[in-house]
Amino acid sequence: MCRIIRGRFGRFLLLFLTLYATFGLYFLHSFNHDVDKTTIAESPVNEKTINSKNEQNKVLDLMIYQNVKNDSSNLEPIMIKGVLGNYEPKHLVKISGPGENGEGVSLKDGEEKRRGEKSVDDYDGEEKQRGEKSVDDYGFNEVASEKISLDRHARDTRPKECKYWKYPSVDKLSTASVVLVFFDEGWSTLVRTFHSVINTSPKELLKDIILVDDYSDEEHINVRSPEYIKKWNGLVKYVRTKQRVGLVEARAAQGDVIVIDNSLSSPAII
Incomplete structure (x- = not known):
């Protein structure tokens, strides 16, 4: 008889605890829901709040940037909007003249x-x-x-985010050789091309520029070019093939990093 009473009492107690827990959870949920509504009604999201969040995110990004900067072993690039990358030109002077910013002449x-x-x-x-x-x-x-300056500024056609990327420091990266292959090219376009490479490349990473003359006939190339490049004290080199070998074979260079550029181009930044 006692066992029956104990069994019934145990089931009753279990049922009571279950109902108590259910009503307790329901009450807490209703209370929190009302508080959320009140909070939203009393604190609407406005422009100042959004700006504040953006500023907070920017501060967090800068903290990450600083941590990465202090980490000498880091080789991963990071992107922080609003903060210019470490290889971006910091002060660009606007220059007017024919062909500036890629305009036609x-x-x-x-x-x-x-x-x-x-x-x-x-x-x-x-x-x-x-x-x-x-x-x-x-x-x-x-x-x-x-009529166009040899040091003219080309239009920056990169995606907007490109200028916000931070890359490893120069001591973590290999230097690069830029190879320009050409045949009977116009003088001004040829010279403007390697001027652009010099002006837009990180000086610490640009090892040299190699002008590969694929057996040109033009005198302004095979006579004038070797003299003109002497002002760069070895940064710009001139190589002339003994016969026409074609662009593909002339581009067969070896090194840590080789950049093959077209002889008719003015890169905005390298």
Whole structure:
């Protein structure tokens, strides 16, 4: 008889505890839900709150940046929006002139000028003939190209996030050789190309620029180029093949890091 009573009492106690726990959880859930509604109603999200969160995130990013900077073994690049990368140019001076920021250069002859069309310079007589001939020889107007500064700034066409990447320090990276292969190239475009490489590359990482002349016939290349590059004291080298070998074979260079660039380009940044 006692066992029966104990068994019933145990089941009753278990049922009571179960119901008590259920009602307790329901009460807590209802209370928290009301508090959340009150909090949301009393503290609406506004622009200041969003800006504050952005500032907090920026501070956290800077802390991560500082930790990575102090970690001498770190080789992983990181990206922090709003903080320029360690290899980005810090002070860019805006320069005006023909071809700046990648703008096209238009030359007009006397008749076109009399009609009111704009031009960067006179374009008549011998210059016009030379310009038309260069279009046949090189595929572009060499006279117009000569109006553009050899150190002109090209437009930065990279995705926006690129300038916010921080890369390992120079002592963790290999130096690079940039190889430019060309044949009978126009003088101004050839020189502007390696000027751009020099101006936009981290100086500590640029080992040299190798101009590979694939047996050109033009005198301004095989005579003028070797003299012109002496001002860089070995940074720019000139190599001339003994016969035409083609671009593929001329690009067969060896080294830690080899960058093959087109001889008709002006990189915004390397």
